[in-house]
Amino acid sequence: MQFHHHVPQPSPQRMVPVAGSPLVVGVVPGQSELVTATAAAWAEALGGIPLHFAYVDATRIVDEEYADGTVRHSPLDPDLADDSWTAVESELREHLAALLTDHGSAWDFRYLAGRPDRALTHLARAVGASAFVVGARRPSSTERVREFLAGSVALHLTRHQHRPVIVVPVAVVDWKAPAPW
Structure with missing residues (x-):
């Protein structure tokens, strides 16, 4: 017996209105400031819409x-009491605050867990976002292999939801350089 599960596909009817709808911005420690600056520029251009920054700890x-998009999370190993995530959360929150001092739109930061x-x-x-802003990873040989095998967060987002x-x-490769493989 086979069950056919219908997956809703992107369509004009599923679009979230851009005007007034926030953006969700994926961030990671050490990420280029360009991602935050780009998200802020888009928010300003769209009338000062809110930004919801998030780091996902895999x-x-x-x-x-x-329902508000936050999560309660725990370490993968239940025997390991690990609160080091709070330092990462604090560092990211402070970094964003410093980058967004002159930004007029409302913003917040969420520390999430699981699959990005x-x-x-x-x-x-949860927040009714119209789109995502994420940074491309810097191209290194190990990242190229990992992304080839597992796919990037951006690629997974384009394949598993409709926004x-x-x-x-954040870095480009010289078109004239020989291919690394």
């Missing part, structure tokens, strides 16, 4: 998802 699991594409999608649904994804380039 080393933690989601215990419970809340799923966590960002949950947040986008547009704005990918900010």
Whole structure:
């Protein structure tokens, strides 16, 4: 017996209105300031819409998802009491505050857990976001292999939900350089 599960596809009827709808911005420690600056520029251009920044810690699991897009999370190993995530959260929050001092739109930061594409999608649904802003990873040989095998967060977002994804380039490769493979 086969069950056919219908997956809702992107369509004009599923679009979230851009005017007045916030953006969800994926951030990671050490990320280029260009991602935050790009998100802020888009928010300003769209009339000062809110920005919801989020870091997704893939080393933690989601215990419970809340309607506002936040989560209760715990370490993968239940025997390991690990509160080091609070330092990462604080560092990211302070970094964003410093970058956004002259930005006029409202913004917040969420520390999420689990699979990045799923966590960002949950947040986008919760806040009614019209799109995502994420940074492309810096091209290194190990990153190229990992992304080839597993795919990037941006790629997963484009394949598993219906909102547009704005990918900010943070490093480019010389077109004339020989291919690394």
